[in-house]
Amino acid sequence: xxxxxxxxxxxxxxxxxxxxxxxxxxxxxxxxxxxxxxxxxxxxxxxxxxxxxxxxxxxxxxxxxxxxxxxxxxxxxxxxxxxxxxxxxxxxxxxxxxxxxxxxxxxxxxxxxxxxxxxxxxxxxxxxxxxxxxxxxxxxxxxxxxxxxxxxxxxxxxxxxxxxxxxxxxxxxxxxxxxxxxxxxxxxxxxxxxxxxxxxxxxxxxxxxxxxxxxxxxxxxxxxxxxxxxxxxxxxxxxxxxxxxxxxxxxxxxxxxxxxxxxxxxxxxxxxxxxxxxxxxxxxxxxxxxxxxxxxxxxxxxxxxxxxxxxxxxxxxxxxxxxxxxxxxxxxxxxxxxxxxxxxxxxxxxxxxxxxxxxxxxxxxxxxxxxxxxxxxxxxxxxxxxxxxxxxxxxxxxxxxxxxxxxxxxxxxxxxxxxxxxxxxxxxxxxxxxxxxxxxxxxxxxxxxxxxxxxxxxxxxx
Numbered sequence: 429x430x431x432x433x434x435x436x437x438x439x440x441x442x443x444x445x446x447x448x449x450x451x452x453x454x455x456x457x458x459x460x461x462x463x464x465x466x467x468x469x470x471x472x473x474x475x476x477x478x479x480x481x482x483x484x485x486x487x488x489x490x491x492x493x494x495x496x497x498x499x500x501x502x503x504x505x506x507x508x509x510x511x512x513x514x515x516x517x518x519x520x521x522x523x524x525x526x527x528x529x530x531x532x533x534x535x536x537x538x539x540x541x542x543x544x545x546x547x548x549x550x551x552x553x554x555x556x557x558x559x560x561x562x563x564x565x566x567x568x569x570x571x572x573x574x575x576x577x578x579x580x581x582x583x584x585x586x587x588x589x590x591x592x593x594x595x596x597x598x599x600x601x602x603x604x605x606x607x608x609x610x611x612x613x614x615x616x617x618x619x620x621x622x623x624x625x626x627x628x629x630x631x632x633x634x635x636x637x638x639x640x641x642x643x644x645x646x647x648x649x650x651x652x653x654x655x656x657x658x659x660x661x662x663x664x665x666x667x668x669x670x671x672x673x674x675x676x677x678x679x680x681x682x683x684x685x686x687x688x689x690x691x692x693x694x695x696x697x698x699x700x701x702x703x704x705x706x707x708x709x710x711x712x713x714x715x716x717x718x719x720x721x722x723x724x725x726x727x728x729x730x731x732x733x734x735x736x737x738x739x740x741x742x743x744x745x746x747x748x749x750x751x752x753x754x755x756x757x758x759x760x761x762x763x764x765x766x767x768x769x770x771x772x773x774x775x776x777x778x779x780x781x782x783x784x785x786x787x788x789x790x791x792x793x794x795x796x797x798x799x800x801x802x803x804x805x806x807x808x809x810x811x812x813x814x815x816x817x818x819x820x821x822x823x824x825x826x827x828x829x830x831x832x833x834x835x836x837x838x839x840x841x842x843x844x845x846x847x848x849x850x851x852x853x854x855x856x857x858x859x860x861x862x863x864x865x866x867x868x869x870x871x872x873x874x875x876x877x878x879x880x881x882x883x884x885x886x887x888x889x890x
Contacts, residue, residue, distance in 0.1 A: 507562045514563040521550050525597055528552045528560070535594040537584055537627075541608055543601045543635075547571065551584040553594065571612055574623035581626070591626040599633040604669045609634070618667050619652040630655065632668070641670060646838065646862060647869045648797050656840055663833040667843035674846040678857065679826040681775065681880060683738055688819050691729060693743030694808040695753035702812035706820065715754050722758040727768050735773035740819060741765060742808070745780035745874070766879045770854060776879040777828065779815070781806040782872070797860070797872040806837075806863055806873035825878060829859065838862040838870060855880045 508515035521538050522528050529535060535553035540546075547566040554561065561584060570576040585591050602608040612622050624630065624645065632641040644665065646654040656665035659675050666675070691712040692703055703713040710733060712718065718725040730739060743750040749759035762778070769776035782798075782805065811832075818831035833839040838861070845857040857878040862870040 505558045506560050507558065508560060511563075515560060517548070517563050518550050518560050522552050526552055528554055530554050532590040532593040535585065535590055536597050537581055537594060538597040538599060540599045541601065541612065543606075543608065545608070549580055549584065551594075553585050553590060555586050568611070571622040577623045578626075588626055592628060594627065596624060596627040596630040597633065598630060601635050603636055604634055613655075613668060614652075615668070617652060618654050618656070620655055624653070624655070632657075639670075639672065641668065643668065646840070649869050649871055650797075654797070654840075656838075659841065660830055663835055663837070664830055664839045664841065666841045666845070669843065671843050671845060674844075674857075675826065675841075677846045678829075679824050681825040683822050683824050683828055685820050685822065687733070688738040688740060689729070689733055690740045690742070690815070690819060691726070692808075692812075693741070693750060693752045694812075696808055699742075699808040699812040702809075702816055706816055715752050718752065722752045723760060723764065726760065726765070727771075730768045730772040730774060733772070733774065737774050738825075739769060739772070739774045739776045740815070741776065741778045742812075742815065743778075743780060744783040744808075746783055750778065750780055751783070762877065766854075769879050770881045773881050775825065775881070776877075777825065778877040778879075779811070779832070779874065780877070781808060781811070781874040797862070806861060811837075825880075829876065832876070836864045838864075839876065853882055855882070 506515065508518070521540075525538050526534070526536060529552055532553070535551065537549060537551045537553075540548040542548075545568055547568055547570070549564045549566055551561040564580055564583065566577075566580060570580060581591060582588075585594060598612065600606070600608050600612075612620060614621050620630075628645050630643040630645075632643060634641075642658040643655045644658060646656055646665070648654055655668065657668050657670035658664075659666050659670065659672075688708075689710045690703060690706065690708065692699060693715050694700075695715055700714040703711060710729075712729065715722075718729075733739075741750065744753065745751070746759065748763075749761050750765065752758040752760060765776065765778060814832060814834070814837075818828050822828040822831055829839055829841075839859050840862060841857060841859040845859070846855050848854075849856050857876070859876040859878075860872050861874040861876065863873040864870050
């Protein structure tokens, strides 16, 4: 096969692949109701659906910096002067994923991987003097070769400054369990296998899925970066593939601020003062308020309130225990806390701040997600005021987590959350907390653990 005929074949393959994808998107837009999770939907794919006011993905519009036929005569050059089929692919891409632009903040690179393993790349970014962007055919091995893939991206966008602002749109003609996805995404490390070092944002499109997964790069102290799916505008994330059903279910677990009981096992006075502002009679704002033997006191406190009453426990953690601080510290296992919650039939939220001792244990200091050092810990004083606000204003456990998160404190929920435990007697959620450090990296500093006994009616609807 000659080079020209090979070029024609690959162009036709890209046209057919993209045309089928756009047709699927159009069909879904006609049948699809108003989106209820705007953060995970691409409005550019569904032009007939009005964009919600809270959506972070805006439908493309022809702004002054956007190419329009006849608008800018200086944009006279084309990458497809002798390849009209290639231009058809490029036009289909900008129709499906967003209009052409000269603005780096609105730029994207779309990477198309067909079921047959063919790989194409193009962009909506118009480099100086051009009215379109190249259509590149990649060898599958280029995806795993950092230098080769970087060179292709640079060919499309022209500079690192543009790449850092652009979004990577990965389109797979396959489902989430397919070898095609596993070839570009490592589910164990939760990171792309391809070189994404300069991209900060990505979107994942899968065949047959109405959801477009909005992804953000979380730079860990040790590479590779974690790519996480966004569950809300800011700043709760989950793994890939995301469990939106679990996230929705978490929103059905009620939280009553008036009945919530907060028990702080932190010994510092600042945390105690912040928690006292709640003025709740049954709160424990300092471990010195526990009467008698610590474990028995925790049990009695849990049993002192009616079933279904939220129980919030705060403290430093070491391994799988939480520490009751004081002159004679006592470590209580998570298993003991969950047994108390189950006995009292109360939903439990445990917020654990990892102690320096936790990371000094053999083999732990070198974990990929943690940077050693005193500054890379979560101080009770940092979180206590946020806890008071979240507890006082939340109406569900999902909302409680959203209000505990922030730009400086990301919450990353396991993809398998709201899972059954104790033979279906309860459901649990575990969510590490990532703190943004001065160098821009994010280190794991603590976690949130939630336990919902099914006998209390919380979170166990099928």
